[in-house]
Amino acid sequence: MTRVLGIETSCDETAAAVVARSDDGRPSILSNIVLSQIEAHAAFGGVVPEIAARAHVEALDGVIDAALAEAGLALDDIDAVAATAGPGLIGGLIVGLTTAKAIAAATGKPLLPINHLEGHALTARLTDGLDFPYLLLLVSGGHTQIVHVAGLGRYERWASTIDDALGEAFDKTAKLLSLPYPGGPNVEKAALGGNPKRFAFPRPLKGEARPDFSFSGLKTAVRRAATERAPLSEADIADICASFQLAVTETLADRVALSLKRFRKAHPKPQRPALVVAGGVAANAAIRKALETLCEREGFRLVAPPLNLCGDNAAMIAWAGLERLEAGLPEEGALAFAPRPRWPLDTASQPLFGAGKRGAKA
Ligand code: KG4
Numbered sequence: 526m527t528r529v530l531g532i533e534t535s536c537d538e539t540a541a542a543v544v545a546r547s548d549d550g551r552p553s554i555l556s557n558i559v560l561s562q563i564e565a566h567a568a569f570g571g572v573v574p575e576i577a578a579r580a581h582v583e584a585l586d587g588v589i590d591a592a593l594a595e596a597g598l599a600l601d602d603i604d605a606v607a608a609t610a611g612p613g614l615i616g617g618l619i620v621g622l623t624t625a626k627a628i629a630a631a632t633g634k635p636l637l638p639i640n641h642l643e644g645h646a647l648t649a650r651l652t653d654g655l656d657f658p659y660l661l662l663l664v665s666g667g668h669t670q671i672v673h674v675a676g677l678g679r680y681e682r683w684a685s686t687i688d689d690a691l692g693e694a695f696d697k698t699a700k701l702l703s704l705p706y707p708g709g710p711n712v713e714k715a716a717l718g719g720n721p722k723r724f725a726f727p728r729p730l731k732g733e734a735r736p737d738f739s740f741s742g743l744k745t746a747v748r749r750a751a752t753e754r755a756p757l758s759e760a761d762i763a764d765i766c767a768s769f770q771l772a773v774t775e776t777l778a779d780r781v782a783l784s785l786k787r788f789r790k791a792h793p794k795p796q797r798p799a800l801v802v803a804g805g806v807a808a809n810a811a812i813r814k815a816l817e818t819l820c821e822r823e824g825f826r827l828v829a830p831p832l833n834l835c836g837d838n839a840a841m842i843a844w845a846g847l848e849r850l851e852a853g854l855p856e857e858g859a860l861a862f863a864p865r866p867r868w869p870l871d872t873a874s875q876p877l878f879g880a881g882k883r884g885a886k887a
Pocket residue numbers: 536664665666667668691692693695696707708709710713804805806807808809810835836837886887
């Protein structure tokens with residue numbers, strides 16, 4: 526049995542978890558504690574880095590204790606400690622990584638500095654035992670990208686947003702409509718009662734050959750619709766949300782289809798290759814539905830991790846650490862590893878304009 530403690534502090538969740546792989550190869554989550562700071566940031570309509578860093582300092586030790594207690598383990602029972610080392614807000618990264626270093630130094634266990642995006646990318650192997658290769662659609666508050674996951678540590682970014690991340694578009698739309706923070710779930714809720722055909726919002730880049738995403742035009746169109754009709758009735762808000770969400774799902778399906786086709790060409794063999802959707806926006810039911818329809822049409826299967834593992838959590842960090850440990854990939858000189866606020870998963874790819882602006886969080 527291999528057990529890894531994971532720590533995640535790259536944004537506004539203070540999280541710790543223990544994951545294990547039993548001797549017969551089965552993975553399991555022994556504990557998964559996520560302390561959300563949403564309330565501390567809500568008054569500001571977004572994550573305030575200073576507040577986040579302070580809150581991590583205050584909460585992290587207790588969260589780690591809770592993760593160990595729930596797993597029924599002491600620090601000495603752990604085989605390694607993994608912590609998010611980037612990308613993300615520098616203050617939070619320092620808190621998590623330094624704590625992990627202290628634990629590693631005190632116990633003599635290996636330290637695995639983990640790329641947060643790799644955590645999202647590998648989650649489906651923990652939850653669904655997926656084999657490489659597969660395609661990942663990562664849609665969160667800081668990132669919107671399609672990654673070809675060829676193997677452990679072998680990631681190729683095939684598409685990315687050229688401006689706003691999708692979660693950011695949801696959050697900005699919510700703000701324009703005075704819906705509470707965080708925006709995504711509230712836009713989804715408001716959209717339920719709305720008419721998706723009332724507003725003809727743009728479908729950015731739809732039909733174009735490049736596989737990338739763009740969402741800033743959509744946000745501008747929402748702003749125009751909202752200001753033209755102010756003050757907005759509840760029905761107006763519901764219709765704008767429903768129309769926005771329809772534009773998003775149609776755009777996503779059009780854009781993602783290009784990468785599915787590319788994957789098919791690269792890997793003609795697998796009967797039903799997997800498209801994994803991860804990141805906080807993956808919680809959106811309309812988006813999941815649209816992706817399911819798309820996958821059905823293209824002969825793929827959609828793999829969506831359970832909701833609590835879609836958003837930020839430490840189980841995914843512990844799991845990435847466990848995979849790296851088993852593959853003999855612990856970082857040389859890990860105790861001296863410096864946090865990386867910007868750390869692309871595919872280091873060979875060129876950064877696209879504007880991608881991952883919001884502190885490069887994921
Ligand atoms: O991955 P995540 O938990 O954190 C990072 O961004 O790192 O994603 C949070 C993002 C926010 O932008 C939030 O509004 C969005 O995911 N989100 C949603 C939904 N739930 C969360 N967007 C659309 N529909 C949802 N149901």
